[in-house]
Amino acid sequence: MSDDEPDLELLALLRQHLQGKLTLNDAPETGVLEGAEYVYDNAIDVALHMRSCKNAAAAIHAQMQQKQYSPATWSSHELHPDRAKISDEAAVAFVFTMDLLNFSFWSDKSETDRFAVEYRGKRWTGYWSLVAGLQRALDEGIPITDSHFWQDEEECTLDVLKQVFRSCTNEEMPLLPERLACLREAGQVLYEKYECHPVNLVDAANGSAAGLVNLLARDFSCFRDEHVFEGRRKPIRILKRAQILVADLWACFEGEDYGAFNDIDKITMFADYRVPQILYNMGCIYYSPALDLAIRDKKDIPQGGSWEMQLRELIRREILRQHPGTNINAILLDFFLYDTIKEMEDAGQKIVPHHRTRSIWY
Numbered sequence: 631m632s633d634d635e636p637d638l639e640l641l642a643l644l645r646q647h648l649q650g651k652l653t654l655n656d657a658p659e660t661g662v663l664e665g666a667e668y669v670y671d672n673a674i675d676v677a678l679h680m681r682s683c684k685n686a687a688a689a690i691h692a693q694m695q696q697k698q699y700s701p702a703t704w705s706s707h708e709l710h711p712d713r714a715k716i717s718d719e720a721a722v723a724f725v726f727t728m729d730l731l732n733f734s735f736w737s738d739k740s741e742t743d744r745f746a747v748e749y750r751g752k753r754w755t756g757y758w759s760l761v762a763g764l765q766r767a768l769d770e771g772i773p774i775t776d777s778h779f780w781q782d783e784e785e786c787t788l789d790v791l792k793q794v795f796r797s798c799t800n801e802e803m804p805l806l807p808e809r810l811a812c813l814r815e816a817g818q819v820l821y822e823k824y825e826c827h828p829v830n831l832v833d834a835a836n837g838s839a840a841g842l843v844n845l846l847a848r849d850f851s852c853f854r855d856e857h858v859f860e861g862r863r864k865p866i867r868i869l870k871r872a873q874i875l876v877a878d879l880w881a882c883f884e885g886e887d888y889g890a891f892n893d894i895d896k897i898t899m900f901a902d903y904r905v906p907q908i909l910y911n912m913g914c915i916y917y918s919p920a921l922d923l924a925i926r927d928k929k930d931i932p933q934g935g936s937w938e939m940q941l942r943e944l945i946r947r948e949i950l951r952q953h954p955g956t957n958i959n960a961i962l963l964d965f966f967l968y969d970t971i972k973e974m975e976d977a978g979q980k981i982v983p984h985h986r987t988r989s990i991w992y
């Protein structure tokens with residue numbers, strides 16, 4: 631098959647995933663797909679546009695192949711840890727700390743006034759402000775990735791965290807008290823169960839991605855991203871930061887050592903505010919008029935409400951299994967979509983905004 635021909639098998643897979651037609655025995659032990667199935671079947675404000683999904687899948691596949699998207703792409707970002715310069719344990723600690731705090735960077739201020747971290751001569755915003763803040767703190771001798779530090783209430787104070795993520799504008803990083811609470815809890819749990827180090831948590835998963843997601847959800851309330859949907863008795867398990875943590879370890883270690891997972895393709899796409907946005911702007915999903923208006927007007931979408939759950943869950947339905955002959959899985963597809971929407975924004979392209987929910991879950 632030549633590169634410019636759409637990969638019909640991939641299209642079929644993506645269509646199945648987006649339609650939720652894949653049997654649940656593909657669902658990982660995390661049970662995340664079962665919840666996605668329920669929300670999809672009951673969603674009335676967010677829907678899939680199959681024809682656009684089919685066209686998008688072809689375009690995405692071609693671009694990913696052309697850009698040779700692979701786990702190594704992750705380390706090519708200048709701020710991500712360079713494994714040639716730090717120990718494996720330090721890289722795991724960095725990724726764990728990063729995904730413990732990897733949520734809610736959006737701002738309604740202008741590009742010049744929004745929260746930003748100045749580091750290595752550049753202004754970093756969004757997710758990159760988090761990574762830049764962590765790297766800068768380590769350069770300044772603050773042990774921000776050490777769980778002993780997180781537990782030390784004398785040393786690791788809210789003021790110190792404000793210093794770690796100090797902004798070069800008047801806007802502060804959102805939810806700093808909540809981020810401190812995440813560090814405190816994680817420090818306590820790592821002390822009680824994992825001899826203070828995240829590598830012991832990764833080892834405890836015995837090479838299972840779903841197993842590590844489950845350990846994170848079981849032991850850390852700050853990773854337990856589970857919510858009731860419209861009164862349904864059984865909570866919907868989304869577990870976005872637990873899943874992106876596994877994905878980042880897999881990418882950082884390129885599937886080896888602490889990134890070696892025998893079931894990595896059971897990780898779903900990440901239910902945050904970026905993927906629904908790009909899928910909407912690609913025409914793959916569309917909203918009810920009321921929701922469409924609320925998002926375009928940048929209205930607050932309440933956390934845990936039906937709208938928010940539909941937005942988060944609908945995109946997560948797909949598990950793009952390892953497609954024969956390519957290295958594309960849901961993680962790489964997701965990374966690619968995130969980087970693409972950021973490139974579109976940086977290029978000043980007119981795009982419909984993402985939804986506004988202030989949350990520690992994404």
Ligand SMILES: Nc1nc2c(c(CN[C@H]3C=C[C@H](O)[C@@H]3O)cn2[C@@H]2O[C@H](COP(=O)(O)O)[C@@H](O)[C@H]2O)c(=O)[nH]1
Pocket residue numbers: 703704707732733734735736755756757758899900901902903904905964965966968969992
């Ligand atoms: N779905 C998805 N969500 C992602 C990422 C990333 C960064 N991943 C890097 C690693 C490999 C890739 O190549 C990326 O370079 C952050 N986020 C989430 O977005 C939000 C931040 O958005 P903004 O404020 O605009 O930066 C926040 O919830 C954050 O958790 C991703 O990849 N996929």
